[in-house]
Amino acid sequence: MKVAVVGATGLVGSEMLTVLAARNFPVTELIPVASERSKGKEVEFKGKKYKVVTPDEAIALKPDVALFSAGGGTSTEYAPQFAAAGITVIDNSSAWRMDPAKKLVVPEVNGDVLSAEDKIIANPNCSTIQMVVVLKPLHEQYTIRRVVVSTYQSVTGTGVKAVKQLQDERAGVEGEKAYPYPIDLNVIPHIDVFQDNGYTKEEMKMIKETNKIMGDDSIRVTATTVRIPVVGGHSESINIEFDNDFDVNEVRALLAKQPGIVVVDNPANLEYPMPKDAHGKDEVFVGRIRRDESQPNTLNLWVVADNLRKGAATNAVQIAEKLIEKGLL
Numbered sequence: 001m002k003v004a005v006v007g008a009t010g011l012v013g014s015e016m017l018t019v020l021a022a023r024n025f026p027v028t029e030l031i032p033v034a035s036e037r038s039k040g041k042e043v044e045f046k047g048k049k050y051k052v053v054t055p056d057e058a059i060a061l062k063p064d065v066a067l068f069s070a071g072g073g074t075s076t077e078y079a080p081q082f083a084a085a086g087i088t089v090i091d092n093s094s095a096w097r098m099d100p101a102k103k104l105v106v107p108e109v110n111g112d113v114l115s116a117e118d119k120i121i122a123n124p125n126c127s128t129i130q131m132v133v134v135l136k137p138l139h140e141q142y143t144i145r146r147v148v149v150s151t152y153q154s155v156t157g158t159g160v161k162a163v164k165q166l167q168d169e170r171a172g173v174e175g176e177k178a179y180p181y182p183i184d185l186n187v188i189p190h191i192d193v194f195q196d197n198g199y200t201k202e203e204m205k206m207i208k209e210t211n212k213i214m215g216d217d218s219i220r221v222t223a224t225t226v227r228i229p230v231v232g233g234h235s236e237s238i239n240i241e242f243d244n245d246f247d248v249n250e251v252r253a254l255l256a257k258q259p260g261i262v263v264v265d266n267p268a269n270l271e272y273p274m275p276k277d278a279h280g281k282d283e284v285f286v287g288r289i290r291r292d293e294s295q296p297n298t299l300n301l302w303v304v305a306d307n308l309r310k311g312a313a314t315n316a317v318q319i320a321e322k323l324i325e326k327g328l329l
């Protein structure tokens with residue numbers, strides 16, 4: 001299979017190359033794509049060097065599938081051109097996620113919605129992905145009424161510039177700023193742009209995307225998204241109210257048997273998920289599983305995942321694997 005990675009020089013793009021190699025995705029030819037600035041640069045994949053091309057050159061090379069992670073503008077402009085040339089696009093930007101004609105997919109949650117007419121498939125927001133992986137089996141078992149989530153998000157979600165800002169601040173050197181305030185030794189309750197309702201766009205993504213992926217608008221969601229000086233992954237405190245009551249041990253067992261979920265929940269041994277342990281892993285880690293004692297049928301969880309992996313690159317590659325499994329690619 002000929003695979004194009006659009007944004008191959010970026011943080012998510014390079015993680016896509018790592019994941020394609022690690023999962024032994026059937027790549028016969030790799031086409032790394034970036035902006036005009038990077039044309040001719042070399043990218044390594046499975047010990048071989050490949051020259052970076054522009055999006056226009058990539059279309060002419062006719063890949064079977066293109067994984068996009070080069071920002072919303074690039075996706076808006078080029079995804080339709082790739083699709084028109086018969087290339088299946090899996091897009092990591094927010095450009096197509098809420099388009100009613102496009103599928104928004106987390107394979108283990110709603111992979112069954114994929115069909116032959118899907119030429120541009122949207123990869124959800126990183127914070128949404130790791131949350132819905134956990135919500136899905138719980139919803140099937142106990143029926144979710146309402147979710148209250150607060151996030152603790154890694155600087156890697158902002159891109160190369162943000163990682164550099166954190167490193168520069170740690171080293172005490174002046175440099176370019178990705179955030180309006182210092183991020184080291186700080187916490188910024190502001191991710192993406194503010195909306196008229198006082199929420200940020202990131203918070204609204206978590207609300208709307210959850211309903212779309214779960215295929216259930218009756219689930220009420222509210223979110224507070226926060227940037228913290230961490231690089232390994234995103235953490236989330238999730239409070240879930242159900243229609244039905246549950247047993248905490250049953251919840252733990254139910255989550256532990258899901259593919260893609262690892263339960264790390266042993267307070268007696270001080271075992272709980274942390275971004276430093278999730279870093280570089282494809283799974284979603286769940287711990288601090290306990291009853292919310294302030295009201296009936298309500299659960300508290302702590303969920304951690306590498307936002308560049310399951311939150312972006314891994315999920316995109318898993319969508320491609322699902323297409324192959326269904327004979328659609």
Ligand code: A2P
Nearest residue numbers: 007008009010011034035037038070074159160
């Ligand atoms: P380039 O390195 O040539 O700028 P990140 O989010 O980690 O900063 O990465 C963004 C990625 O998107 C990079 O690979 C970047 O390539 C790519 N990119 C940005 N603008 C374009 C564009 N107009 N066409 C293709 N790729 C682009």
